[in-house]
Amino acid sequence: MTLTPDQTAEIDAARAAESRTLRPVSPGMEARLYTAHPVLDHGFVRVIDYMGDDSAIVQAARVSYGRGTKKVSDDAGLIAYLMRHWHSTPFEMCEVKFHVKLPIFVARQWIRHRTANVNEISARYSILDREFYIPAPENLAAQSASNRQGRGEALEGDEAQRVLDWLRDDATRAYDHYEAMLGQEGQQGLARELARMNLPANVYTQWYWKCDLHNLFHFLRLRADPHAQFEIRVYAEAMAEITADWVPLAYAAFEDYRMGGAQLSAKGVKVLKRRLRGEVVSQEDSGMSKGEWREFEGVWG
Incomplete structure (x- = not known):
């Protein structure tokens, strides 16, 4: 992770300043506020602001005043009930705003989650930093033979080094040309909004990403999953x-x-009930496709 002296000073100043408030706060989140948590080689995630805590979820579900006289165990039980029965609205009462520094190709995958408010740094107005994501050698892998969007075995030796050299050289050359195209002393130069098109997808961008808790959970369920792409999974x-x-x-x-x-699907429920009755059920008489059956067996054996 790379922070400029100005960014570090800004974070230190923000964490040193304290404001009195009447609203409920989360001690755990207060400890996290403004701090930059490193991700990948130059990226980070940090919380800029938040609203609500566990009590806000409970309050919305009960539509009551304040925290009331309920015990923590009662609140935990209610929150578990809401989650179990997919009652999402109370979770929408909590919001969080993240400042994220991430490679452009990760951002383009991330932006598919259209339930957040996003404001990204504009390369029409700003010159992007000379920072590229270069994978660690252990994260270089061949295309999976069974998964069209996944990775297979790791690259090794000379092949891995060749790929790393190309990634670094290509990104450096592209940025050199990007810089050279911009207006410099004695040269009119190309407009920033045009020069940026030469930048590779592993250049870092930054954005503010604000989301309610319900939709944040949906993001985490998909992107913190072991099957998610590594580069977005570490952020999640x-x-x-x-x-x-x-x-x-x-x-x-x-x-x-x-x-x-x-x-479980309806077919999965039927198969599980048949198994509990002692029946031997195969894929052929389960009503499931081979893919569904493989996933079913992956969980239920």
Whole structure:
């Protein structure tokens, strides 16, 4: 992770300033505020602001005043019930705003989650930094033979080094040309909005990403999953750790029912009931496709 002296000073100043408030705050999130958590080689995630905590979810579900006289165990039970039965609205009462520095190709995958408010740095007005994502050697892999959008075995030796050299050289050359095209002393130069098209997809960009808790959980369920692409998964994992400190009761329910749970189709329910009655069920008489059956067996054996 790379922070400029100005950015470090800004973070230190923000963390040193304290404001009194009447609204409920999350101690876990207060400890996280403004701090930049490193991701990949030059990226980071940090919380800029947030609204609500576990009590806000409970309050919205009960439509009550204040925290009331309920015990923490009662709140945990209610939040688990809401998660279990897919009652999403109370979770929308909590919001968080992240500042994220990430490679452009990760941002283009991330932006598919259209349930957030996003403001990205504009290369029409700003000159992007000379920072590129270069994978660690252990994260270089061939195309998977069984998954069209996944990775297979890791590259090794000379082949891995050749790929790393190309990635670094190509990114450096493209940025050199980007810089040279911009207006310099004694040269009119190309407009920034045109020069930026020469930048590679592994150049870092930055954005503010604001999302409610319900949609953040949806993002984490997909992107913190072991099957997600590594480069976006590490961001999701960092955000998951922050979220666990922010709303511990809600995150525990999310881990239990979404990340650690399993969803069954109607056919899957029938097969499971038949198995519990002692029947031997095969894919051919299950009504499932081969892909569905493979996924079913992956969870239920």
